[in-house]
Amino acid sequence: MRPTLPLPAEFSLIARHFRPLAGPGALDLGDDAAVFAPPPGRELVVAADAIVAGVHFLPDDPPDLIAKKLLRTNLSDLAAMGAVPLGYLMTVSVPRSTPDTWFAGFAAGLAADQAEFGVFLLGGDTTSTPGPMSLSLTILGHVAPGAALCRTGAREGDGLWVSGTVGDGALGLLAARGEIADPDGYLADRYRLPRPRLALGQAVVGIAHAGMDVSDGLVQDSGHLCRAGGVGCVIEAAGVPLSPAARAAGRLTLCLTGGDDYELLLAVPPEAEPALTEAAARVGTPVTRIGSFQAGPPQVTVCAADGTPIPIAVGGWSHFDGQGSAVDPVP
Amino acid sequence: MRPTLPLPAEFSLIARHFRPLAGPGALDLGDDAAVFAPPPGRELVVAADAIVAGVHFLPDDPPDLIAKKLLRTNLSDLAAMGAVPLGYLMTVSVPRSTPDTWFAGFAAGLAADQAEFGVFLLGGDTTSTPGPMSLSLTILGHVAPGAALCRTGAREGDGLWVSGTVGDGALGLLAARGEIADPDGYLADRYRLPRPRLALGQAVVGIAHAGMDVSDGLVQDSGHLCRAGGVGCVIEAAGVPLSPAARAAGRLTLCLTGGDDYELLLAVPPEAEPALTEAAARVGTPVTRIGSFQAGPPQVTVCAADGTPIPIAVGGWSHFDGQGSAVDPVP
CATH class of the missing domain: 3.30.1330.10 (PurM-like, N-terminal domain)
Structure with a gap:
């Protein structure tokens, strides 16, 4: 047979x-592995x-x-x-x-x-x-060799910049679950369909000192840039760009700490700001200065327009925060 | 705060x-991605x-x-x-x-x-x-450019070779479940700990016409080489290398069709057999000729020592074989 x-x-x-x-x-996915020549150089x-x-x-x-x-x-x-x-x-x-x-x-x-x-x-x-x-x-x-934008590199005096708007992803999850109003589906769409900022990322190479994407929440991810750079930062809450839908939802803390934004967070020295805004305009992605890096311990302070610190209870999303886990949070 | x-x-x-x-x-796993220079050329x-x-x-x-x-x-x-x-x-x-x-x-x-x-x-x-x-x-x-060993390339007249021994993985799963005897734990160890044949794979580049690893079962994977090469093959069951433990278990069909072998299956032209055995000896991995490729449809025939075909009911392991799935098996 x-x-x-x-x-x-x-x-x-x-x-x-x-x-x-x-x-x-x-x-054709028919072999044990794929074989390709990486771009030379x-x-x-x-x-x-x-x-x-x-x-x-x-x-x-x-x-x-x-x-x-x-x-x-x-x-x-x-x-x-x-x-x-x-x-x-x-x-x-x-x-x-x-x-x-x-x-x-x-x-x-x-x-x-x-x-x-x-x-x-x-x-x-x-x-x-x-x-x-x-x-x-x-x-x-x-x-290009040596050109990758890393999380390390933020320095005292750098501005903290973010692309697009913040908070739509976290609000969109609530909207997708039917927990908040989302008349035109804008928020749920932002949760379900991230817009990777590829053109902007490529355009700010050589302009930004440091960068990362915002996936775990603006405050927590700003903390990553602080730790990697050995600096602190202040975020001016009133300056954080919100979409009209997010502004209408009125959940500022969630916007600052929720994840799933997939915007770019950049540390940009003041002298490079004209180049940044030119590059952002060229690729059609808005960028907003939301704060600055300062000497001091790697802490994130969120302030109101008058400089008053705003308490932020939750740093962001983690998969293992001790709920049922034997893993201890360690500073 | x-x-x-x-x-x-x-x-x-x-x-x-x-x-x-x-x-x-x-x-340090601390950034959004890793950055490295691939080996030049x-x-x-x-x-x-x-x-x-x-x-x-x-x-x-x-x-x-x-x-x-x-x-x-x-x-x-x-x-x-x-x-x-x-x-x-x-x-x-x-x-x-x-x-x-x-x-x-x-x-x-x-x-x-x-x-x-x-x-x-x-x-x-x-x-x-x-x-x-x-x-x-x-x-x-x-x-090296162009040197990857692919599944395509087996030709009529090539010998079918396999490294090491076949069937230990499938028997080892039964042993690990306590369903068959495994006095010294040899079989369970072979199931739990594959031995990737890296040195052999690198050594047979330029020697074998085609190659793949045996992960879905010897018969099914031989069929992959047949399809990719547009040839048939005959496996001589008596020539398939079995470990002493597998020989003692006496489950030939399972050895031929069970998965998890992670041995190399090679199509080697007769004139390259001396080079193959020399390369295998050099890297210390035994190889055995278990059959040959023949002109004809991409079928695998398993034969006894006297040439009598041995019925093989099961081709190998698939994750979606219609059990509860809406996916139809298509030839």
Whole structure:
């Protein structure tokens, strides 16, 4: 007897939905690995993020938006380094009952974003899980040698700048859950569909002293820049850019501490401010000065317009904050 | 009030357990991405695999062995391409109740294998999940331009060769579950701790026409080489190398179709056989000729010593074989 070796469903699924996304070097996703020549003379920039149903997205979110969020949160990491996207690998662990239509929608979301951001699928793995959907993506990009924008480098006197608006992501999660009003769906859309600031990140290389993307909340992420630079910072709450929808929601603390913004947070010396605003205008991404770095311990102070400190109870989002975990928070 | 911004437990956990694993370019895992210069003049080889508790490993497996299996299954993909390992990114989604000792053991396993295989952690993500532990790893390696060993290339007349022994992984899973005898623990160890054949993979570049690692079962993976090469193959069952423990277990079909071998499967033309055996001896990895490729449809025939075909009912392991899935197996 000759076993005819029909392709099992796992391979069929990959062939139908993921192979069309494969880029040069991916060997049609049919080999053990992808092989490609990195751009000569450039440094590689690599990052990985995982998202889990019920933690990072809602299980009934549209699959194309889940795909885009997975890809875009990783693209945002490249944006934060000033890098140019190259390609990505992805692992998809989903319940066996996941219908084919889910995969079709997921792949359609990736295809749309591949076209928008100029990236291709290089490889990955599809497995079953008895638990919630668990997705992981590794993004590869490149920068000129020594040009990557890092978190270290903020200095006393630098301005603290942020792109776009802050707080829409955190409010959007509440809106998506039906917990706050969101008449035109603006907030929920901002939660579900990050806008990675790739053009801005690339444009501020050589202008900003330090940079990162805002994913864990403005206050906490500003603290990261403080710690990495060995400086403190003051955020002027009244200067933090809010969308009209966020302003209407009136939840300032949530806007300052909630995550999922995927805006860029930059430390820019005063003499580079004209170059920054010129670069931001050129790429069409608004930037706003929201505070400054100061000598002192790596602390973040949020102030009202009259300089009065505003108490901020929550620093941001962490996955292991002692709730049921044996892990102790350590300063 | 100045929030003092203690590092939340997620960052503390990363700092204590994962930062010591970080290699050059990882920026101490403190930035949005890693930045490194790829080896000049080499092509990059990248692959990603995910493993889920209860699917790919047993939830109470020792954490150092889970870590090593995660890393080694990916290293096996590099071995299959003839690539030299460079570094890896990893995402770890674990229940909030995961104790610190688990992370310590997991990191210790990675540290040991980093030393053994010359790789470093480049980045990743740690998140919580309400479901089973879900781990994903992306491996990066490099090869000389055009030298990667691919699945395509097997030709009529090539011998089918395999490294080491086949079936120990599948039997080891049964042993780990207590379903078969395993007096000295040899089989369970082979299941839990793959031996990626990196030296052999690098040594057969230019010798083998095609290659891959055996992860889904010898018969199914031989079928992959057949399909990629547009040829058929015959496996002589009596020639398949079995360990003494596997021979004692007497489960030939399982050995031929079970997964988790992580041996190399190679298509080698007759004139290159002396070079193959010399290379295998040099790196200290046994190789065995188990059959040959033939003209005809991409089918795998398993034969007894007298040439009689042996019926093989199961082709191998797939995650989506229609059990509860809306995905249809398509030839």
